[in-house]
Amino acid sequence: MTNDAISRRGFVGLGLMMGAGTIGAGLAGCAPSTGSTSAEGDLSDTGQAVAEDWLGAEPQIDEIAETKTVDLLIIGAGNAGLAAAATAADLGLDFMLCEKSGAVQGARMWIGAVNTKYHDAASIEVDEGKLLNELARYASFKCNQRVWRTWIRESAEMIDWLDGIMGAEAELDTVGYDHATGGTDYYVPPIQHMYSMDADDRNSVLEAYINAKGHEVSFGHELVKLLREESGPITGAIFATDNGYTQVNAANTILATGGYPANRAMVRSLAPIITQCVTADGFMPGNDGSGIKAGLWAGAKMDAECAPMIFDRGAVLPGTDAGYESDDDDACFQSTYGGIGQFGMGSQPFMKVSRHGRRFANESTPYDFICHAAAQQPGGVWCQIFDANAVEDMNRFSTVGCSKGALMPFMGGAPIDETFADELERGFVVKADTIEELADGLGFTDNAKSAFIEEVDRYNTFYDNQFDEDFGKEAFRLSSLKTPPFYGCWYGGTLLTTVDGLCINEDMQVLDEASNVIEGLYAAGDCSGSLFSGNYPEYLVGCACGRTVTFGRHAVKHAAGQL
Numbered sequence: 001m002t003n004d005a006i007s008r009r010g011f012v013g014l015g016l017m018m019g020a021g022t023i024g025a026g027l028a029g030c031a032p033s034t035g036s037t038s039a040e041g042d043l044s045d046t047g048q049a050v051a052e053d054w055l056g057a058e059p060q061i062d063e064i065a066e067t068k069t070v071d072l073l074i075i076g077a078g079n080a081g082l083a084a085a086a087t088a089a090d091l092g093l094d095f096m097l098c099e100k101s102g103a104v105q106g107a108r109m110w111i112g113a114v115n116t117k118y119h120d121a122a123s124i125e126v127d128e129g130k131l132l133n134e135l136a137r138y139a140s141f142k143c144n145q146r147v148w149r150t151w152i153r154e155s156a157e158m159i160d161w162l163d164g165i166m167g168a169e170a171e172l173d174t175v176g177y178d179h180a181t182g183g184t185d186y187y188v189p190p191i192q193h194m195y196s197m198d199a200d201d202r203n204s205v206l207e208a209y210i211n212a213k214g215h216e217v218s219f220g221h222e223l224v225k226l227l228r229e230e231s232g233p234i235t236g237a238i239f240a241t242d243n244g245y246t247q248v249n250a251a252n253t254i255l256a257t258g259g260y261p262a263n264r265a266m267v268r269s270l271a272p273i274i275t276q277c278v279t280a281d282g283f284m285p286g287n288d289g290s291g292i293k294a295g296l297w298a299g300a301k302m303d304a305e306c307a308p309m310i311f312d313r314g315a316v317l318p319g320t321d322a323g324y325e326s327d328d329d330d331a332c333f334q335s336t337y338g339g340i341g342q343f344g345m346g347s348q349p350f351m352k353v354s355r356h357g358r359r360f361a362n363e364s365t366p367y368d369f370i371c372h373a374a375a376q377q378p379g380g381v382w383c384q385i386f387d388a389n390a391v392e393d394m395n396r397f398s399t400v401g402c403s404k405g406a407l408m409p410f411m412g413g414a415p416i417d418e419t420f421a422d423e424l425e426r427g428f429v430v431k432a433d434t435i436e437e438l439a440d441g442l443g444f445t446d447n448a449k450s451a452f453i454e455e456v457d458r459y460n461t462f463y464d465n466q467f468d469e470d471f472g473k474e475a476f477r478l479s480s481l482k483t484p485p486f487y488g489c490w491y492g493g494t495l496l497t498t499v500d501g502l503c504i505n506e507d508m509q510v511l512d513e514a515s516n517v518i519e520g521l522y523a524a525g526d527c528s529g530s531l532f533s534g535n536y537p538e539y540l541v542g543c544a545c546g547r548t549v550t551f552g553r554h555a556v557k558h559a560a561g562q563l
Contacts, residue, residue, distance in 0.1 A: 054265035054289075058297035059224050065244030070096045072559055073236055073250035075291060077217045078105035078284075079545055080525030081256035082206040083158075083552030086165065089213040091560050096248055097210070098221035098239055101286050105258075107202040110173070110192035110401070111162070112546025113155035118172035118193060126189040128152050134187040135537060142305060142533035146506040150554060151547040158550045159193055165209050166202065168195050173541070176400040188400065192542035221246065223257065223290050226298040226521070233519035234298060252520050252559040255510070256552060257291025258284060259498035259526035261308070264329050266292075271306035271498065275323045276375035279334050279492025280314030282342055287497060291527040295502045298521070301513045303500040303529035309536045309544070310368045310493035313342035315428045318443035322380030322492040333495070343428065346491045347403030348394055349477045350386045351459050355379060357444055357452030359459070362471040366538040367403070371493035381492045383442055385456070385481060390416060393479040401541040416487065423489070430488045438486045456481050499536055499544055501529040507563065508555040522559060524551035 074084045077099035088095040099105075114126050135148050159170055170193040177190050195202065207217060221239040227247070228234050236249040260266040261283035267274050296302060316334060324331040349364040354377035361373035374382045386393065391410045398404075409419045423429040432438035435456050436449075444452045460482060462468045466475040502523045503511045510521040510528075525548040536544060557563045 054263065054269050055293060055296060061224060061238050061245050063245065064238070064247045065241075067247045067249065068096065069249040070094050071251050072096070072556065073098070073248050073253040074256060074556075075221075075223050075237060075254065076105075076256035076258060076525070076527075077203070077207070077219075078256060078258055078525060079108060079203065079548045080552035081254070082203050082210075083549040084254050084256060084524065084556045085210050085215065085217075086206045087161075087553045087556040088560075089210045089215055091556065091562065093556070093560055095215070096218055096250070097215070098218045098223070098237075098248070100220070100222035100239075100290075102219050104203045104207045104217060105284055105286065107204075108542075108545040108548075110194050110542035110545060111159070111170075111549060112151075112191040112540065112542030112544070113159045113193055113550075114152045114191055116156040116159045116170075116172070116193065118159070118170060122172055122174060124172075124174070124190065126191065127187075130187050131189065131540075135531070135540065135543070138535070138537040139307075139531070139533035142303075144503075144505070144530040147504060147530045148547075150506045150508075151543075151550045154554060155546050155550045158546075158553055161553070162202070162549070166195050166205055170195055176398045176404055178398060186539050188539040190400075191540060191546065192401070223294055226253065226294045228298045228518075231299070234521040237294070250520075252522065254508075254552070254555050254559070255291040255295060255502070255521070255523040255527050256525050257294075257527045258287035259501065260287065260289030260292060261495050261497050262287050263289040264324065264331060267308075267495075267498075270500075271308045273306075273372065273375060274308050274310070274493075274495055277322050277371040277380040277493045278310060278314060278495045279316045279320065279322050279381065280342065280494040281333055282311065282313075282494040282496045284497070287526065289527075291523070292501055295510055295521070295523065295527070298518065299512045300510045300518060300521070301503045301515065303503060303533065305500065305533045306498065307500040307532035307535055308498045309496040310371045311342060311347065311496060311538075312367045312370050312491060312493060313344055313346040314492040314494040315343035315346065315423070316381060316490050316492055317427055318430070318441075318490050320379070320381065320490065320492075322375075334492070342494045343423065343489070343491075344403065344406040345386075345489065346384060348384075348386075348390075348399065348406055349397055349473065350384050350390070350393070350479060351456070351481065352382045352384050353452060353455055354382055355444075355448060357439075357448040357450070358455055359470060362468075362473050364473045364477040366535075368493065368535050368538065372535075374492070381490055383488055383490050385438070385486065385488045386479065387481050387486050388416065388483045389480070390487070396479075397477050401538065417485075420487075428489055431485050432488075433484045433486070435481070435486060438488055442488045442490070497526050497544075499526050499529075499532045501527045503530050504528050505530075507558045508551050509558070522555040524548060524555050 072095035074081050074097045085097040173192045174190040224238045227236045239246045266289045320334050352363045354360050420429050430441035439449045439452045463478045463480045508522045509517045510523050
């Protein structure tokens with residue numbers, strides 16, 4: 001990518017394409033309980049009452065305007081669905097790809113894959129066993145290692161296949177892997193592959209690919225329910241369309257409908273940590289959990305714990321708390337930073353303090369960790385501080401993944417004030433010539449202001465001594481706060497998606513409450529589960545999108561009897 005290939009404003013929203021994060025292990029009550037109800041419809045216990053608030057009863061449809069029959073039904077034209085459709089087109093299958101909106105969904109930039117030809121060219125060998133166990137450790141082994149193993153073993157072939165369709169060579173991003181990336185001994189091999197910015201809209205390319213093979217996306221098809229008689233196989237689905245309800249009969253159905261970040265009721269019930277630390281929307285608005293709900297109505301099992309993907313970039317004005325603006329079902333978070341987006345500076349490991357003016361955690365951690373820590377602080381937000389040497393500091397920090405995108409606007413030598421002119425004008429970034437003035441601009445008063453000034457002095461001492469006495473941050477990720485002007489910005493988390501979903505086996509077949517296969521039903525992407533628990537392993541950049549594309553292909557191959 002050339003230095004001018006992306007504008008500053010484009011960079012601010014770049015994280016929307018970079019996927020793919022997040023809550024502390026041990027959070028209980030995240031999965032719905034879908035047990036039996038009494039004759040009067042009362043739920044048998046309090047836990048089920050919470051689930052009923054968002055799950056509701058399966059819709060009953062009396063009139064079908066049109067019926068279609070295919071061998072394979074794919075629901076959702078996003079990263080998983082389009083990979084599945086392109087694979088089905090390759091295999092010459094009779095399939096239908098249904099999408100509720102009027103266009104294919106956006107593609108995530110980085111695609112995680114293991115031991116590809118690009119690894120070979122870079123003389124890098126990923127330890128597959130160590131990676132498998134690192135992923136499981138991150139989830140506290142609340143996952144299915146066989147499912148993870150499918151991605152590890154098949155992702156290299158997936159990249160080869162994508163290369164042929166994209167008409168371009170992917171790039172293995174290895175920048176920033178010269179240093180350890182956390183205070184803990186994480187295993188962080190480079191696995192993220194990406195295509196050029198001009199060609200990165202993979203989903204549009206995949207749409208054109210299936211069009212060229214004589215297939216098209218059936219837009220305006222909103223999933224209502226899956227078709228299943230008693231405990232038999234899934235035999236298709238019913239969709240709401242402009243012409244009424246359409247029934248599609250299919251021998252096999254693949255759910256690729258995304259997670260539930262846009263469903264406020266599901267978020268509040270399944271992932272309450274989100275409302276405690278998130279300030280900004282960064283998700284696809286169509287990801288409303290409809291596929292997960294349809295699967296549950298059909299008897300599927302859902303992950304026992306939630307796994308929202310939260311990035312530390314939800315810039316807010318001073319005084320703003322985390323959480324939704326209201327209790328309404330269509331409420332946004334308190335600040336969506338100009339609509340929907342992220343302010344990438346938040347992911348840089350600069351000094352961060354709470355409203356008390358004190359540091360509260362090691363700032364050199366995966367994105368969601370600081371968000372979780374902030375949930376225990378006033379308002380669920382934090383303030384980040386840097387000085388005129390910020391660009392030099394960021395180069396030294398050498399972060400991995402999309403956080404290093406914060407350097408892009410500075411590649412041409414643009415000064416901080418020019419780069420953040422809009423943020424400064426709107427009050428998201430506060431600038432001052434002294435630390436005391438900065439404290440005033442950021443809203444610190446009384447004891448909090450005194451604590452903030454003292455904390456800056458203490459942090460400068462840590463930098464001078466190259467040793468963080470309080471939280472053990474790596475020395476190369478410390479920075480001084482001595483050179484004016486000084487800058488500060490308040491943040492909460494940005495919610496990108498959720499990655500807990502319907503339980504699946506290694507062939508992407510959906511499982512019922514007894515962990516038996518529901519014949520005829522597959523799930524891939526964020527509506528599927530069995531991999532993440534509590535959060536998203538952000539340092540393994542692209543693993544979510546990588547498994548999504550890989551699993552979309554695998555599901556089709558398995559349904560077609562190719563595996």
